Amino acid sequence: MAASAAADEVEVDGRTVRLSSPDRVIFPRPGYTKRDVFEYYLAVGDGIMRALRRRPTTLQRFPQGIEGEMFFQKRIATRGVPPWVETATIRFPSGRSADELCPADLAHVAWAAQMGTVVFHPWPVRSADTDAPDELRIDLDPQPGLDFGDVVQVAGLVREVADEIGATAWPKTSGGRGIHVYLRIEPRWSFVEVRRAAIAFAREVERRRPELVTTAWWKEQRGDRVFIDYNQMARDRTIACAYSLRANARATVSAPVAWDELPDVEPDDFDLRTVPARFAKIGDPHAGIDDTPFDITPLLEWSERDERNGEGDMPYPPDHPKMAGEPKRVQPSRDRDRKKD
Known part of the structure; x- marks a missing residue:
């Protein structure tokens, strides 16, 4: 040697x-x-x-x-x-x-x-306050059978939604088959609030192209669509950085x-x-990414609207403690109550 x-x-x-x-x-x-x-x-x-x-x-x-x-x-x-x-x-x-x-x-x-x-x-936080995210991360994860071009289409929808609410969106490749889009946000909300904002954003993208986009946490429900992984905004979830x-x-x-x-x-x-x-x-x-922090209030208002319409919280990652308002953390095909209904 x-x-x-x-x-x-x-x-x-x-x-x-x-x-x-x-x-x-x-x-x-x-x-x-x-x-x-x-x-x-x-x-x-x-x-x-x-x-x-x-x-x-x-x-x-x-x-x-x-x-x-x-x-x-x-x-x-x-x-x-x-x-x-x-x-x-x-x-x-x-x-x-x-x-x-x-x-x-x-x-x-x-x-x-x-x-x-x-x-x-x-982490999506700074050392000055490690409980207040200053970055909302949108992780576009293509399911098997899709190619990078499909993810690019969904990224375009993400940009469209961001533009409509006055947010500046910053894309990057994941280094694999996906795309990450970041929004710098004002660091004054909790992880729970920012995650709810991410869910509301993801649902709006899904509504625009439901045949191409999914927010379904369970893989058996995703089909051949691009999954927006909203749980990347749960505490202790991280993404490879730029x-x-x-x-x-x-x-x-x-x-x-x-x-x-x-x-x-x-x-x-x-x-x-x-x-x-x-x-x-x-x-x-991404040189200007820190220049345009976004107020997520519109997304929190969307979250409240969705909850009134029966679309509340979504499952957390499996190693996360059970959270208030979270639905059953059970794969649909194994949910006995669902089968009875």
């Missing part, structure tokens, strides 16, 4: 970050190494910091590469961590808490990459795009090699 290259020391935002085992292969098929991952995140630094700054962040780590052991790190240890690494305390639905990495500068991202982090999963690599054989990136280019792109256009060059050429399509 060839000996690993000596560790490097790299200056990042005035911090010294140690890069050990830089030649370790992280993505075997293209042969991308730990150094490649490290340098990728430096190359898109302004963009990923726009997505991560002051956000508690779960790290998806692959110390031996994407074909080795993987784990999600939600707690930053106090030993062996540089003294400048900042954390923020987040609270899980169970009531337990954790101190997660909270990037204050690009050195935090570089340090995480040194620790084998491939994917960054930030400019995060994804842990797949192609080393794709969750890449911000402009609305006018979305119909002409494919997810595989964006990977560890292509995105830095794109970023250097055109900058960040």
Whole structure:
């Protein structure tokens, strides 16, 4: 076995970050190494910091590469961590808490990459108030049989609804077959309220193309439609951030795009090699995302209207405690009461 290259020391935002085992292969098929991952995140630094700054962040780590052991790190240890690494305390639905990495500068991202982090999963909150989301995330998840073009159609509907309520919508590829659309919002509502706003938004999109869009939580009810995963706004649910690599054989990136280019792109256009060059050429399509926070009051009013019309809350994720007003968390085909009716 060839000996690993000596560790490097790299200056990042005035911090010294140690890069050990830089030649370790992280993505075997293209042969991308730990150094490649490290340098990728430096190359898109302004963009990923726009997505991560002051956000508690779960790290998806692959110390031996994407074909080795993987784990999600939600707690930053106090030993062996540089003294400048900042954390923020987040609270899980169970009531337990954790101190997660909270990037204050690009050195935090570089340090995480040194620790084998491939994917960054930030919470939709800032450290100033970890109970008040400032980002409403719309996750468009195509069901089997659909292609990326179908998801692009639904993203267009999302933009249409956002425009009608005066919100600015920011799309990005998921790094897989889906699309994420973000709305920056004023951080003065709870997770429960923002999730209800997301449900109301998703239902409005579904009404416009019910043959193409679904909000059905249970897979057996979705059919060959694009599922809008409203539970991505439940507490402790996270999405790979803008400019995060994804842990797949192609080393794709969750890449911000402009609305006018979305119909002409494919997810595989964006990977560890292509995105830095794109970023250097055109900058960040999400550069203005923090300039237009949205007041979700119209969506909460839609939620109240829907509830009056018999469309109340929807099931939470299975590991979430039972919530007030939540319907039965039972798959329809296994619901004995439903069968009796």
